[in-house]
Every structure is written in structure tokens, then in C-alpha cells.
Amino acid sequence: MLFLPALLTTTAFVPSIFAAPSRTETAKRATCTVDSAEVAADLSGCSSVELTSFTVPNDTTITMSFAEGATVTMTGEVTFASTVASGPLLTFQGTNVQFNGNGMMFNGNGADYWDGLGTNGGKPKPHPFIAIEASGTFENFVAYNTPAQAIRVQPAADIGPLIIDGVYVNNAAGDADELGHNTDGFDVRGTDITIQNSIVENQDDCIAINDGSNILFQNNVCSGGHGMSIGSIATGDFVTGVVFSHNTVSNSMYGTRVKAQSAATTGAVSNVTWTGNTISGATKYGVLITQSYPDDDGTPGVDTPFSDVNFVGDPTSVTVVEDAHRVTVDCGNCAGTWDFSGLTVGGGLAGTIVSGDATVRQMTVDVQVRHTQSDMHAQIQGGSF
Ligand SMILES: *[C@@H]1O[C@H](CO)[C@@H](O)[C@H](O)[C@H]1NC(C)=O
Ligand SMILES: *[C@@H]1O[C@H](CO)[C@@H](O)[C@H](O)[C@H]1NC(C)=O
Secondary structure: OOOHHHHHHHHHHHHHHHHOOOHHHHHHEEEEEEOOHHHHOOOOOEEEEEEOOEEEOOOOOEEEEOOOOOEEEEOOOEEEOOOOOOOOOEEEEOOOEEEEOOOOEEEOOHHHOOOOOHHHOOOOOOOOOEEEOOOEEEEOOEEEOOOOOOEEEOOOOOOOOEEEEOOEEEOHHHHHHHOOOOOOOEEEEEEEEEEEOOEEEOOOOOEEEEEEEEEEEEOOEEEOOOOEEEEEEOOOEEEEEEEEEOOEEEOOOEEEEEEEEOOOOOEEEEEEEEEOOEEEEEOOEEEEEEEEEOOOOOOOOOOOOEEEEEEOOOOEEEEEOOOOEEEEEEOOOEEOEEEOOOEEEEOOEOOOEEOOOOEEEOOEEOHHHOOOHHHHHHHHHOOOO
16 A cells, blocks of 8 residues: 555656657647648648648749658648749658648649740740659649649659559640640659559640659540650650550540650660550550650651560550551660550551661551551551551
8 A cells, every 4th residue: 555656656657758759759740730831831840731722922932841651631722823933833742741632723823824835935834833752642632724844753762652643634724725835744753653543634745754763654544635755855864664554545646655855865765564555536646656856757866775665465555536647666776576466556547667676566457447458458568557
């Protein structure tokens, strides 16, 4: 009995020594509500973040640097006023961030800027709109009416994988009078990146992969733009280990491209796989693999070798409109055996296959949508598709 008070004291004392969080831990446990650009600028102490509805004023950009492992949710729309700031207007940083947009939008007010000239002239357009420099998962948000390029995906080195899931880049309004331009969906540089279950409605590349490795683009829908691209590869850009799986591309100028700038002096593309994609009604080229960029099919450069380019597994089906080309390969420096057995093409015109040292193993030409039997015969004889 004499011990009881001591025991009680000890018991009561234990939690205050051993369970009391340090200052840092206390801070990290905080749930922070972001309701202004100012609050958004200091989130390092927040393990949980709620983004409510607010407007980002003119001449202001936001960098949200999240604590490691932070959980972020959106409960309102974040609107960017017309701004003279340069992009990115919104940057996400952090390691293993779990970001769920709950279907809410970041509104870029693109129509205030769109003049048909994109980033080539006219009114200055902040770009990209959003930069994701974090690792973790970013899901279920909308990038709406972006002034030019929508989302730059460029995680910092060595911070782990990044998954982008269920994101909707909605620049469909930019189709009106062809005012939206250079509104790329995702511009990617980095390693261990997955983009899936997302929708891009825009007027330029759905995705453009410019540098990096182990990049998976799957179950996405691309509409209105320039399809799924690697490049354009510029000097010093190296891309390897890309898979395009089960995506749908419609109403687009190109279905899918690998493009290197003819003037690039170093760089390479290797190990690219397409499987189970559906590309329909491309208006210029179904598949274009070229080292002549910015020309589609011109005088290719020789300093950015392409190798191991394959359409395999589940068939990738490609149709093009009348007067568009199904498949063109325009190589100055290509090598290896390219397996196109998982590629089925139809409609339009044959492209030309100039594959240099690479051997292109056959694809299937769907006679149902071809013009005439003799046309087919002539093209297969001529080595084009
Ligand atoms: C934004 O701010 C700049 C000055 O920083 C000003 O020139 C411009 O008119 C402002 N834009 C709007 C839409 O208010
Ligand atoms: C090709 O890329 C895939 C996907 O990133 C990867 O799993 C595979 O190991 C790569 N193959 C080679 C030979 O590098």
C-alpha cells in the first residue's frame, strides 16, 4: 500500500516523458488548412493538408513543399487569376506525398491568354501551369484551362516512385477557334513514373517524355491533341524503358510519335513498348518515328540513335483518316530488330519506312479498311505500311 502513490506517480509520469512528442513531431502532426497562397507557402510542419477554395492573385506563384509522407486533400477549387507571373504557377514538392484532389480543379483561366500562338508568341503564357516535383501518389484532380503546357512531371532525383492516377487535363475549351496551343498534357522527365487512368483533352502532345527511364503510361484517354510522344529529343536527352499500355487516342493529329530533333548532337531512345493501345482517326500520321523533327519526314539527324522499339503483346490498333499516313519511320541512326507484330493498321495511306540499320518485323494491315487489294499488294512489296 505504501508503494501505491509512488506507482501512480510513476505511471502518470511515463507518458509525459516517453509519449510527449518533440516540437518537430508535434508540428508534423498538425492538420493544416490552406485557404490562401500565403498559407500554402509554409507546409513543412503539416502531416495532413486540406486545400480549400481560394484564388491565387496576379503576379503570384505557389510552391507547396509537403512534409515527407504528408496526406493532402482538396475540398475546394483553386483558381489562378490572370497573372503576369511565369510558370510553373503551382509546384508540388516532397517525398512520398499522398495527394487526393477529390475531383476538384485547379483553374488556370486559360481563355484569358489563348490567342492561337501558344508559347511561340502573342500574349505571354505562364507555363507549365503545374509542376510535380514530388514522389508518392497524386490522384483525382483536374487541371482546367491551362494557359499553355499543363503539367510538368519532373520529380527530384532519388526520392522514390511517382504515380499520377485519375487526373483530368481539361483544355477542351481551347478547341474553339483553335485558340488553345502548346497545351501539352504531361511533359515528363524522370525515373520510375507511372501515369494512369487519366484523361487529356488538349491541342498538343497528350504526353511528351523528354528524358528518363522506367516510365509507364497506361489506361489513359487522349483526345484532340497530338497523341503520345517521346521527345522531341533535344541535345542531351536520353529516354529508355517506356511502356504505352492500353491507352485510347482519338481525334488527334498523330497517334503516337518518337521524335528527335534533327539538330540534336547527343541523345538516344531505346526500349520503347506499345501494347493494347487503340488509336483512331489520326489526321496526319498514325505512328511516326522520326529523327527529322521539327519536320515529320525529312532529313534525319544521325546523333540520337533509336533502338528496341516494339509493338508487342496485346494488339495496338491504329486507324487514320483518308490522306493521313498509317506508319512512317524516318531514321538517320536506328538499330536492332523492331518487332511490330503487335501493330494493326488501317485506313488512309501507307507511310514510308526508312529504318536504316534497324529491321522492322511485320505489322498487320487490316484489309477491311484498306482501299484496294492492288494497293495493299503494291505497298507490301514496296516495304511500306
Ligand atoms: C497584374 O499585375 C501587373 C503588374 O505586376 C499589371 O501590369 C497587370 O495589369 C495585372 N493584371 C491584371 C489582370 O490585373
Ligand atoms: C525495358 O523497359 C522495361 C520497362 O521499363 C523494363 O522492365 C525492362 O527491364 C527494360 N529492358 C531492358 C533490356 O532494359
